[in-house]
Every structure is written in C-alpha cells, then in structure tokens.
Amino acid sequence: MNMKTLLILLVLALATIFALVCVLLTRGRAPSACQHQPLGQEDTDDGQSLVFADLSPEEMAQVVRYLRGNLGVQLVDASRAKPSDNCIASVDVQVPNKAEVLRFLDGGGARPPREALAVLYFGNQPDPNVTEYVVGPLPRPVYHRDVTVQKYGGKVPYHRRPVTGKEYVDINSLIQRELRKAPRFLAACCESDGTDLAILTTAPRGFKSGDRATWFVLFHSVAGTGYYLSPVGLEVLVDHGDLHVSRWWLRKVFYNGRYFASTGDLEDAFVANLLDMVRIEKPPAEAVLGSMRPQRPPGSPGPLQYEPQGPRYSIKGNRVTFQGWSIAFGMNPNSGPRLFDIRFHGERIVYELSLQEALALYGSNCPGGMSTRYFDGSFGIGRFAYELVRGLDCPYTATYVDRHYLVESETPKTNQNSLCIFEHDAGLPLRRHFSDSQSFYYGGLRKNTLVIRAVSTLINYDYIWDFMFHSSGAVEVRVHATGYISSSFLHDRGTNYGNKVGPHTLGTMHLHHMHYKVDLDVDGQLNSLETQDMEYELVKAPWSMQNTIERPYLRRERLEREDEAAFPLNTPMPRYLSFASSKPNKWGHPRSYRIQIVSFAGEHLPTSSAMERSISWGRYQLAVTRHKDEEPTSTSVYNQNDPWTPTVVFADFINNETITNEDLVAWISVGFLHIPHAEDIPNTVTVGNGVGFFLRPYNYFDEDPSVDSPDSVYFSSEQDIGACGANPLACLSPTASCAPHLPPFYYGGFLNL
Numbered sequence: 001m002n003m004k005t006l007l008i009l010l011v012l013a014l015a016t017i018f019a020l021v022c023v024l025l026t027r028g029r030a031p032s033a034c035q036h037q038p039l040g041q042e043d044t045d046d047g048q049s050l051v052f053a054d055l056s057p058e059e060m061a062q063v064v065r066y067l068r069g070n071l072g073v074q075l076v077d078a079s080r081a082k083p084s085d086n087c088i089a090s091v092d093v094q095v096p097n098k099a100e101v102l103r104f105l106d107g108g109g110a111r112p113p114r115e116a117l118a119v120l121y122f123g124n125q126p127d128p129n130v131t132e133y134v135v136g137p138l139p140r141p142v143y144h145r146d147v148t149v150q151k152y153g154g155k156v157p158y159h160r161r162p163v164t165g166k167e168y169v170d171i172n173s174l175i176q177r178e179l180r181k182a183p184r185f186l187a188a189c190c191e192s193d194g195t196d197l198a199i200l201t202t203a204p205r206g207f208k209s210g211d212r213a214t215w216f217v218l219f220h221s222v223a224g225t226g227y228y229l230s231p232v233g234l235e236v237l238v239d240h241g242d243l244h245v246s247r248w249w250l251r252k253v254f255y256n257g258r259y260f261a262s263t264g265d266l267e268d269a270f271v272a273n274l275l276d277m278v279r280i281e282k283p284p285a286e287a288v289l290g291s292m293r294p295q296r297p298p299g300s301p302g303p304l305q306y307e308p309q310g311p312r313y314s315i316k317g318n319r320v321t322f323q324g325w326s327i328a329f330g331m332n333p334n335s336g337p338r339l340f341d342i343r344f345h346g347e348r349i350v351y352e353l354s355l356q357e358a359l360a361l362y363g364s365n366c367p368g369g370m371s372t373r374y375f376d377g378s379f380g381i382g383r384f385a386y387e388l389v390r391g392l393d394c395p396y397t398a399t400y401v402d403r404h405y406l407v408e409s410e411t412p413k414t415n416q417n418s419l420c421i422f423e424h425d426a427g428l429p430l431r432r433h434f435s436d437s438q439s440f441y442y443g444g445l446r447k448n449t450l451v452i453r454a455v456s457t458l459i460n461y462d463y464i465w466d467f468m469f470h471s472s473g474a475v476e477v478r479v480h481a482t483g484y485i486s487s488s489f490l491h492d493r494g495t496n497y498g499n500k501v502g503p504h505t506l507g508t509m510h511l512h513h514m515h516y517k518v519d520l521d522v523d524g525q526l527n528s529l530e531t532q533d534m535e536y537e538l539v540k541a542p543w544s545m546q547n548t549i550e551r552p553y554l555r556r557e558r559l560e561r562e563d564e565a566a567f568p569l570n571t572p573m574p575r576y577l578s579f580a581s582s583k584p585n586k587w588g589h590p591r592s593y594r595i596q597i598v599s600f601a602g603e604h605l606p607t608s609s610a611m612e613r614s615i616s617w618g619r620y621q622l623a624v625t626r627h628k629d630e631e632p633t634s635t636s637v638y639n640q641n642d643p644w645t646p647t648v649v650f651a652d653f654i655n656n657e658t659i660t661n662e663d664l665v666a667w668i669s670v671g672f673l674h675i676p677h678a679e680d681i682p683n684t685v686t687v688g689n690g691v692g693f694f695l696r697p698y699n700y701f702d703e704d705p706s707v708d709s710p711d712s713v714y715f716s717s718e719q720d721i722g723a724c725g726a727n728p729l730a731c732l733s734p735t736a737s738c739a740p741h742l743p744p745f746y747y748g749g750f751l752n753l
Contacts, residue, residue, distance in 0.1 A: 032738050032739070033738060033739055033741055034306070034307070034308050034309065034310070034738035034739065034740050034741065035309065035310075035738070036309060036310030036311075045316065045319055045326070047317070048104070048105055049317065049318055049319040049328040049340075049341060050317060050318065051095075051096065051101055051104060051105070051111065051112060051114075052093075052095060052101075052318065052328045052330060052340040052341065053093065053317065053318040053328075053330065054092075054093055054318065054330045054331060054403065054404065055091065055092065055093045055116060055138075055404065055406075056404065057404050057412035057414065058139065059114075059116065059138045059139055060091050060116075060404070060406040060412040061411075061412060062138065062139055062140065062141060063091045063116045063118055063135050063138070063141060063406075064088060064091065064406070064410045066135060066141040066142075066144070067088060067118060067120070067133070067135065067144070068410075070144065071120075071144075073086050073122070073124070073125075074086060074124070075087055075088060075120075075410075077409060077410045078121070078164060078166070078407075078408040078409055078410070079165065079166060079408055079409045080166060081121070081123075081164070081166060082123070082166070082170075082243075082244075082245060083123050083167065083242075083243045083244075083245070084123045084124055084243040084244060085121075085123050085124055086120065086121065086122050086123060086124045086125070087120065087121050087123075088118060088119075088120055088406075088410055089119040089120060089121050089130075089161070089162075089164075089407070089408065090118070090119045090333060090334075090405075090406060090407045090408070091116050091117070091118045091119075091135075091406040092116065092117050092332060092333055092334075092405075092406075093114075093115075093116060093117070093330075094115040094116055094117040094134050094135075094136070095340075096112035096113075096115075097629045098351060098352075098519075098627065098629065098663075099629075100112045102351075102525075105341065113136050113137040113138075114136065114137055114138040114139075115134050115135060115136035115137060115138065116134070116135045116136065116138060116141070117132060117133070117134055117135075117147075118132070118133045118134075118135050118144070119131075119132050120132075120133065121158070121161050122158075123158065123243055127155075128158035128243065129148075129155045129156055129157065129158050130148070130155075130156035130157075130158060130160065130161050130638065131146060131148050131155070131156070132146070132147050132148045132151065132156075133145065133146055133147065134147050151630075152636075152647055152648075156638055156647060157209075157210075157642070159209070159210050159211075159212055159241065159641065159642060160638035160639075160641050160642040160647060161638070161641065162378045162379070162637055162638075162640065162641065163201070163214075163641070164408050165408055166408075167240065168201065170240075170245050170248070171199075171214075171216070171238055171240055171248070172199055174238060174240075174248055174249075174250065175194075175199060175216060175236055175238065175250070176194060176195065178236065178250045178262070178263045179193075179194030179197075179263060180193075180194065181262070181263040181264045181267060182263040182264070182266050182267035182270070183267075184267060184270060184271060185266055185267050185270040185275070185277070188270065188277060188279065189232065189233070189234075189255075189270075189277050189278065189279060189280060190220065190232045190234075190280055190282070191280075191281055191282045192220075192232075192282065196220075196221055196282075197218045197219065197220065197221060197232065197234075198218070198219040198220070198221035198227040199216050199217070199218055199219075200216065200217045200218075200219065200227075200228070200368070200459070200486075201214055201216060201459075202214060202215045202216070202217065202368045202369075202371055202372045203372065203373065203374055203375070203378075203640055203641070204371075204373060204611065204640060204641060204642075204643050205641055207610070207644075208610075208644055209642050209644045209645040210241070210642075211241065212239070212240055212241030212641065213237055213238065213239040213240070213241065213251060214237070214238055214240065215235055215236070215237050215254075215367050215368040215371055216235065216236050216237075216238060216368070217231060217235045217366070217368040217369075217488075218231070218232055218234045218235065218236070219231050219232060220232055220280065220282050220283070220288075222282070222283060222284075222285050222288045223285065224285055224291075224293070225285065225288045225290055225291045225292070225293075226290045226292070226460065226484040226682070226683075228290070228459075228460045228484040228485065228486055228487060229289045229290040229484065229485070229487055229501070229502060229505050229681065229682075230280075230283070230288065230289060230290075230502075230505070231366075231487055231488060231489040231504070231505065232280055232489065233255055233256045233278060233280070233489035233491070233504070234253070234254070234255050234489075235253070235254040235255075235366060235367055235368045236250055236252070236253050236254070236263075237250065237251045237252035237253075237254075237367070238250055238251070239251050250262060250263070252367075253265070253266050254366065254367050254368075255275070256275075256276055256277070256278060256489065256491050257276075257365075257491045257492050258275075258276075278504060280503075280504060289501075289502045289503075289505065289681065289682075290484060290681055290682040290683075291682060292682050292683065304396065304740070305395045305396075305397070305422075305424075305425065306395075306396075306397045306740035307397065307423070307740075308735055308736040308738055308740075309735070311397075311399065311422075311423065312423055313399075313421065313423060313450055315399060315401070315421060318330055320421055320450070320452070322423070322450040322469065323450075323471055323709065323710075324344055324345040324471075324705070324708075325342075325343070325344055325450060325469045326341070326342070326343040326344075326346075327339055327340075327341070327342050327343075327452070327467075327469065328340040328341045328342075329419070329421075329452055331382040331385065331403045331405075331418075331419065331454065332354070332381075332382045333380055333382040333383040333405040333406075333407050334377045334378070334380055334381065334382060334383070334637050335354065335355055335356055335357065335377045335381055335382065335633070336354075336355040336358075336377075336381035336382045336385065336454070336456060336465060337354070337355050337382070337385075337419075337452070337454050337465050337467065338352070338353070338354035338355070339352070339353040339354065339452070339467060340352050340353075342469075342475065344473050344705070345705065347523070348521050349473075349475070349520065349521070349522065349593060349695070350475065350518060350519060350520055350521065350695065351519040351520075351521045352517060352518075352519040353467070353475070353477070353516070353517070353518055353519070354516065354517050355381065355465065355514065355515075355516055356377070356515040356516060356517050356617070356633055356634045356635055356667075357375060357376070357377045357514070357515045357615075357617065357634065357635045358375075358376040358377070358381060358458070358463060358512070358513070358514045358515075359373065359374065359375060359376070359511075359512070359513045359514070359515075359615055359618065359671075360372070360373075360374040360376065360458075360461065360510055360511070360512055361373045361374075361510060361511050361513075361602075361605065362486065362508050362509070362510040363497045363498070363508060363509045363510065364488040364494070364497050364498070364506065364508045365488070365491070365492060365493065365494050365496070365497055366488040366489060366491075368488070369486070369488040369497070369508045370497075372486075372510075373605075373611070373615075373643070374458070374459075374640075375614075375615070375635070375637075375639055375640040375643075376456075376458045376463075377635060377637055377640075378637040378638075378639070378640035378641070379458055379459070379640075380407060381456045381458065381463070382403070382405065382454075382456070383405050383407050383415075384456050384457050384458060385403065385415060385418045385419070385454045385455060385456045385457075386415055386418055386455070386457060386749045386752075387415060387416055387417045387418050387747060387748055387749035388400060388417055388418060388419075388420050388453075388454075388455060388749075389747060389749075390417075390743075390745060390746075390747075391745070393420070393453075393455055393464075394420035394422055394453055395420075395422050395424075396742055397422070397740060397742065398420040398421060398422035399420065399421045399422065400416075400417035400418075400419070400420050401417070401418070401419040401420070401421065402414050402415065402416045402417065402418065402419075403415050403418045403419055403454075413752050414752075415749075415752065416748055416751075417748075418454060419452070419453070419454045420451075420452075420453050420454075421450070421451070421452050421453075422450075422451055422453075423448055423449070423450055423451070424448065424449050424450075424451045424468070425446060425447070425448050426446075426447040426448070426449065427447075428447045429444045429445065429446065429447060430444075430445045430446060430447040430448075430470070430471065430472060430706060431444060431445055431704070431706070432444030432445070439716065439717075440716060440717035441714065441715065441716040441717065442713070442714070442715055442716075443712070443713065443714040444712075444713050444714075445471070445706055445709055445711055445712050445713065446711055446713075447470070448471065448711060449468045449469060449470050449471075449476070450468065450469040451466055451467070451468050451469075452466070452467040452468075453465065453466050453467075457483065459486075460483055460484040460485070460486050461481060461482075461483040461484070461486075461512075461684075462481070462482045462483035463479055463480070463481055464479065464480040464481075464482065464686065465479055466478040466479070466480075466692075470706075471705070471706040471709045471711075472696075472697070472704055472705065472706045473696075473697040473700065473701065473704075473705045473706075474694055474695060474696045474697065475694065475695040476692065476693075476694050476695075477516060477692045477693050477694075477695075478690055478691070478692035479514055479670070479690065479691060479692060480686040480689055480690040481512055481672075481674070481684060481686070481689045481690075482683055482684050482685065482686050482689070483683060483684060484682070484683060484684070485501075485507050485508070485674075485676040485680050485684060486508060486510070487501070487502075487505045487506055487507055487508060487676075488505075488506045488508050489504055489505075489506065490504050490505060490506040494506040497509055498675060498676055499675065499676055499677050499678070501676060501677070501678055501680065501681050502681070507675075507676025507677065507680060508676065509673070509674070509675045509676070510673075510674055511601065511602030511603070511671060511672070511673050511674065512671050512672055512674060513601055513602070513604075513615075513618050513669055513670070513671035514669070514670050514671055514691075515617045515618070515634055515635070515667065515668070515669050516667070516668045516669075516670075516693070517633070517634065517665060517666075517667060518595070518665065518666040518667070518668060518695065519627060519665045519666075520579045520593055520664065520665075520666060520695070521663070522579045522580065522581050522591060522592060522593045522700065523581035523583050523591045523700070524581060524583075525663045526581075526582065526661045526662060526663060527579040527580060527581060527661070527662070527663075527664050528558055528559075528579075528580050528582070528590075528659065528660045528661055528662075528664075529558065529559040529565050529577070529578070529579065529580070529624050529659055529664065530556065530557070530558050530559070530577075530578050530580045530590065530592065531556070531557045531558075531559060531574035531576060531577050531578075532554055532555065532556050532557075532574065532575070532576035532578075533554075533555050533574045533575050533576065534552050534553070534554065534555065534575070535552070535553060535555050536550045536551065536552055536553075537550075537551050537553055538550055538551075539551050557574075558580075558660070559624075559659065560658060560659065560660055561656045561657065561658055561659060562623075562624065562625050562626070562653075562654045562655065562656050562657050562659055563654060563656040565622075565623065565624035565625075565659055566619075566620050566622075566623040566624075566654050567620055567621050567622045567623070568619060568620060568621070569601055569603075569604050569618065569619060569620060569621050569669060570601060570603065570604075570621070571621075573621065573622065576594060576698070577594065577595050577622070578590075578592035578593060578594045578595070578698050579592060579593050579595070579664060579666070580592040582661060585699050585700065585701065585702050586702040587699070587702065589699035590699065591699060591700045592697075592698040592699055592700055593695050593696065593697055593698060593700060594694075594695070594696045594697075594698040595622065595666055595668070595693060595694075595695060596693060596694040596695075596696055597621060597622065597668060597670060597693045598670070598691055598692055598693060598694070599621065599669070599670040599671060599672070599691045599692075599693075600671075600672050600673070600691065601621070601669065601670065601671035601672060601673070601691075602671065602672065602673035603673075604618045604619055605618065607619070610643075610644050611643035611644055613643075613646050613649050613651060614635070614639040614640075614642075614643035614644075614646035614649070615635070615639070615643070616649055616650045616651035617634040617635060617650035617651075617667060617669060618669055619651065620667065620669060621668070621669050621670075622666060622667070622668055622669070623650075623653075623654055623666075623667045624659060624664055624665070624666050624667070625653045625654060625657075625659075625664070625665055625667065626657050626658075626659060626662050626663065626664060626665070627662075627663040627664060627665045628653075631653050631665075633648065634648070634650040634653075634667055635648050635650065636648040650667070653667075668693050670691040670692055670693060671691060672689065672691055674689070711728070712728075713727065713728055713729055715727045
C-alpha cells in the first residue's frame with residue numbers, strides 16, 4: 001500500500017470518527033421550545049367592535065329573566081313545551097342599524113344601546129302566533145317592543161314556526177306506536193321491532209300554507225356509523241299540525257314503491273302474501289355500509305403546521321387583526337357565520353359579510369326524497385356548528401373560540417372551540433419571478449392567509465365555512481361539503497334519480513346552493529356598479545394595410561338600476577364586475593373591488609313552482625340592491641315550513657331602483673349539483689366539492705399592497721443567498737429549529753347532544 005492511499009484512508013477514518021462524535025453529543029438533546037414573541041401591533045379599536053358582538057351567556061340569561069317577569073303570560077321552557085304552550089324559542093343579538101353603527105364608529109356618535117332579539121312561540125292564545133321582541137338595554141333590560149309587524153308586515157302565523165326538538169320527540173313516539181301495529185312485517189323485512197330504527201325528517205311539510213305533515217324515512221341504525229346509507233324501504237307521513245299532540249295522526253305509509261293507508265294495512269298485505277317484501281338483514285357494525293372506522297393502524301404522523309414565534313395574528317374579544325386586516329366575527333344561531341367591519345390598513349372594505357342560507361334540494365322516486373328541500377337556516381346552521389377537532393378540522397395550534405346560543409331552552413348553551421382562527425401557509429407563492437435575462441435575481445412572497453373557520457353539521461351533511469384574508473387585500477369566501485349523502489331505498493327506476501351505492505341504497509341526486517350577503521363599502525358607502533369584458537374588433541394592421549388583425553378591446557359599462565344588476569343563475573355575466581368609488585387611484589381609475597364567483601350550481605327550482613318564491617334568492621348568481629335596514633336578510637327561518645306564502649321574498653328586493661352612487665349590497669349564490677356515486681361511501685370528500693367567491697382589489701390601490709409584507713423574499717446572483725441578512729429563508733434554520741408547544745388533545749363536542 002503506497003503512502004498516498006494510506007493518507008486517504010486516514011483522512012476518511014478521522015472524518016468518520018468526527019461524525020460519530022457529533023451524533024453522540026447531540027443524541028437525546030430535545031430541541032428547545034418555541035418562544036412566542038410579542039406582535040407589536042398597535043391596537044386602536046378601543047372596544048368598538050363589541051357593537052357587533054354575539055350575546056354572552058349572562059346577557060341571554062338576563063333577557064330570559066326579563067321576559068319571564070314582564071310579558072304577563074305563562075312561559076314553559078321550550079325544551080318541554082307542547083305546541084299549545086307559550087315559550088321562548090330563541091334569543092340572539094339585535095345588531096343596530098347600519099347608520100347608527102357608522103355614526104358611532106366613524107362620526108364620534110354615541111354607542112348604540114345593546115339589545116337582544118327574542119323570538120317567542122305563543123301557542124296558548126286565542127290566535128297562536130310567532131312574535132319577535134327587541135329587548136334592551138343590556139346587560140339589565142328595562143324595555144321590550146314588538147317588531148314583528150314592522151319586520152314582516154303582520155303577525156307570523158303559528159304554523160310557520162320551526163319544528164322543535166320536543167315536537168320531534170312526540171312525533172317519534174307516535175311513529176313507534178304505529179310501528180307496533182306491523183310486528184310481523186318488521187321482523188320479516190328488517191329484523192326489527194321498530195325501536196332500533198332511525199327516523200329522518202324531511203321538509204317542507206305539505207303542499208299549501210297551513211300544512212304541517214311530514215314524511216319520515218326509516219333506516220337501520222348501527223351504533224357508531226351513519227344510518228343515512230341504510231334505508232329499509234319504509235316511510236311514513238305524519239300530520240302534526242294540531243296544537244294538541246293527541247290529535248296527531250299517521251296519514252300515509254310507503255313501502256318499496258307502494259302506498260298504504262296505515263301500518264295496519266301494510267301488515268295485512270304482508271300476512272296475505274300480497275306484498276313485494278325485500279328482506280334486509282341488520283348489518284354488524286364492522287360490515288355496515290358507510291362505516292368510518294379506520295381500516296388500517298395509524299401510520300407515521302404527517303406534516304405539522306406551527307408558528308415558531310407564536311401566532312402572528314391577535315384576537316381581542318370578537319375582533320381579530322392580522323397584517324393590516326381587522327375583522328369583527330360572530331355566529332348567528334340560525335344562519336351561521338357573520339363578519340362585520342372588515343378593514344384593511346384602516347380602511348373599511350366590507351361592512352357586513354354573512355351567510356344567509358344553505359339549500360339542499362333532492363330528487364328520488366320515494367316520497368321523502370322527492371319532496372325534500374332543506375332550508376338549513378331553519379334547522380340552525382350556527383347552532384349546529386359543534387366543537388372542532390384539533391389537528392384535523394383545523395391546524396392543531398390554531399386558536400379555538402367558544403360560541404354561545406340560546407335556542408329551544410331557557411338556559412344558554414356553549415359550543416366550545418366551535419370556531420377556529422389560524423394563519424395558513426398555502427404552500428404556493430402569492431407571487432414570484434425568477435429573472436434569467438438582463439439581471440439575475442429571484443423575488444417572491446409566500447401565500448399566507450388568515451382563516452376564520454366553522455363547521456356545521458346539518459343532519460347528514462357537514463359544511464366547512466371558510467373566510468380567508470390575503471396580504472394582497474383580497475377576501476376569499478369558500479364552503480366545502482362533506483359528511484354523509486342522504487339516500488333512498490332503491491326500487492323500480494330509482495337510478496333515474498341517482499346511482500346505486502349499496503345493495504338496496506340509492507344515492508339520491510341533489511343540489512347544494514348557498515347564499516351570502518356582502519355589504520361592500522369601497523372607499524366610503526357610496527358606490528356604483530361597473531362591468532368590464534372583452535370583445536374582438538377587426539382592424540387593418542396600421543403597418544400593413546392590406547392585412548387585418550382581430551384585436552381584443554375592453555367593453556366598459558356602468559349599470560344604472562337593480563334590474564340590470566340581477567344576473568340569473570347559470571347564465572353569462574360580465575367577467576369583471578366591481579363596486580366602484582367615485583374617487584380615483586393614483587392612475588386615474590375608480591378605486592374598486594371586484595366580485596369573482598367560483599361556482600358550478602345546479603338548476604334553480606322553476607319559477608312556476610308554488611314554493612319557488614321562498615328561495616327566490618336562488619334565481620340569481622349575483623344581485624346588487626340598494627342597502628335598506630328593512631332588508632337585512634334574504635330569507636327567514638319561517639320560510640321552511642310555509643314556502644307557499646314565504647315570510648321573506650328576496651325577489652321583492654329587486655325593484656329597479658337606481659344603483660349609481662348609492663350604498664349597495666351584493667347578494668351572491670354559489671353551489672353545485674351532486675350526483676352521489678360509489679366514491680361518496682363512506683363520506684363525500686371535500687376535493688372538488690368546494691365553491692365560493694373572491695373580493696379582489698381592482699385599482700383600489702396604486703400597486704399590490706403585499707409589497708409591504710414582512711415575508712417578502714428577494715436575492716440576486718451577486719448576494720450571499722445563504723446569509724440571513726440578505727435572505728429571510730436562510731433564517732429559518734436557526735429561528736424555526738424549536739419544538740412547538742402542543743396542548744393535550746381534548747374533545748368535548750358530545751356534551752351538548
């Protein structure tokens with residue numbers, strides 16, 4: 001062996017020894033815990049956002065106490081109330097009128113009195129009705145005023161009230177009594193005595209105003225799994241319109257394509273061997289269709305998002321701030337998430353951004369499925385936004401916020417950790433460029449957004465509501481649908497209405513449509529609606545007159561009236577549509593915000609339908625109206641049970657008023673058609689099932705405001721790109737080499753069920 005080879009081997013041996021020593025010295029040394037750094041953001045709100053804040057449990061209790069002592073009628077707790085009783089149905093905050101709020105926020109006016117809106121069901125009266133009272137001032141109320149006629153033009157008929165939990169309990173008891181009249185049929189068809197069958201409501205409840213007769217669909221129920229995929233073929237129609245529960249009755253029975261007058265008649269047909277019965281064995285839990293139990297043991301954990309120096313957003317009360325954004329957030333127990341006073345770098349962009357309604361409309365050849373049009377607001381989009389699962393519904397280290405509500409009870413309830421707020425790294429540049437000519441450099445900015453999220457479980461479906469705030473000044477609103485599909489018993493030509501997804505299960509086609517209110521205030525309250533789109537013009541080439549060019553050009557238009565600004569669903573609309581201020585930016589263009597809709601909605605209910613006016617907001621993908629305090633919402637919880645004479649008709653908002661230099665509101669519909677298929681088992685996935693819209697600055701600024709982001713990255717070929725001072729990405733190794741503090745996992749979402 002020559003000397004050169006010996007020296008090489010010696011050097012390699014020394015390097016190996018050095019590496020082993022380094023490993024031994026560092027083995028077992030845990031990374032230091034991440035240290036939260038103060039944000040240093042200036043807080044200038046002074047509690048003003050509390051004008052929009054949801055009621056606290058203490059305020060709700062004070063309202064209940066006041067009503068019980070000052071209405072002069074006997075009130076029964078709604079959790080126990082019969083239809084013939086009086087009860088407090090709900091209590092929520094009464095947000096003051098916009099003009100009053102803006103005088104306080106912007107004009108130095110007095111803080112508006114804090115008030116509540118109380119909804120009462122008066123069943124123990126000669127003329128049963130639903131009455132709404134404004135109660136105040138909080139926290140110690142001394143007055144109430146009836147606002148029902150002012151809001152709706154008259155008293156709300158009693159039959160329009162939403163169905164309470166107690167009413168469903170009494171209906172279930174009636175159904176169980178009726179099922180006992182068909183014991184041999186149930187044992188043969190379903191291996192059941194009826195008590196272990198799940199019962200699913202449909203809606204609406206009849207064919208004309210005053211009806212309160214509901215089809216209920218029966219399913220096999222296996223603990224720990226979704227029963228929605230296991231219909232047994234039996235459906236019953238219950239008339240529960242009478243004030244006295246003892247007078248409710250079963251009007252019709254449906255089984256496997258046939259209708260019967262009663263369960264007794266169904267039993268007789270079975271005994272006489274005149275029934276085409278399909279025997280359905282009750283499946284074991286491990287084999288039931290749609291089980292979500294894991295089929296494999298856990299693997300290694302996936303990527304974890306965390307903040308090395310703590311959250312870069314700040315939450316104070318009902319307001320969150322993040323890199324120039326300021327948002328007041330809340331939750332309506334009926335209609336769900338609502339945001340107010342959305343500002344960017346101190347300027348209000350949106351006064352109100354709120355979900356209004358979620359519609360699910362089904363098709364089937366079974367009565368329950370074919371008649372179902374769920375208006376989810378009447379069930380409670382906000383009320384049923386339960387606790388979020390840390391690390392799955394939202395990032396593990398997100399901030400979780402409790403929401404409180406008082407519905408169908410005199411005792412406030414809390415859905416703890418039911419709203420989450422977090423900064424999200426999309427893993428995508430917001431903008432970037434690599435220069436490979438003239439000079440060599442790279443510049444870019446990560447797409448980090450602030451996300452406010454809630455998830456509502458409306459019987460079988462779970463809706464993920466996202467509100468996202470970008471450093472470019474854009475607002476993104478998005479909803480994803482997941483959860484279980486609803487299904488019908490597969491019989492006859494059922495596949496005309498969906499796909500077979502189980503031995504006897506038809507995944508029924510349906511559409512999801514959601515409606516939002518967007519009260520934009522772009523550089524002030526007074527805005528106009530401007531559109532831009534493209535056309536081609538055929539011109540001679542100036543440098544070669546014998547040739548022509550198809551040149552695209554901009555077609556600009558200002559829409560003058562509401563009728564022009566109502567764009568029917570699934571029809572072409574201008575690609576650029578903006579709320580424009582009369583004030584220009586640096587380059588002379590009106591400061592504007594553009595509305596960009598991302599949706600693939602199904603077809604709206606034909607206007608010839610007797611119930612179409614109750615969801616007439618669905619006629620339009622976008623409608624712009626003048627702001628009016630007497631038009632605060634596009635629908636009503638009372639529309640579900642009387643869609644034939646709706647309490648609120650959105651189409652009536654559009655009456656061709658001028659919309660030039662006015663305070664304007666955009667009403668946006670998004671949605672999708674869902675034809676369930678095998679891959680919807682066990683659950684519908686969020687991939688491809690998300691829709692929404694953007695509010696994007698359009699000449700509002702003089703340049704992209706994200707240039708001020710502290711996250712910007714720039715380096716050139718002449719710099720030492722590994723130096724922390726020249727390139728923030730080079731700082732990650734020392735600043736992010738820490739262990740995040742993960743609180744112990746806890747979940748209390750089952751507590752209020």
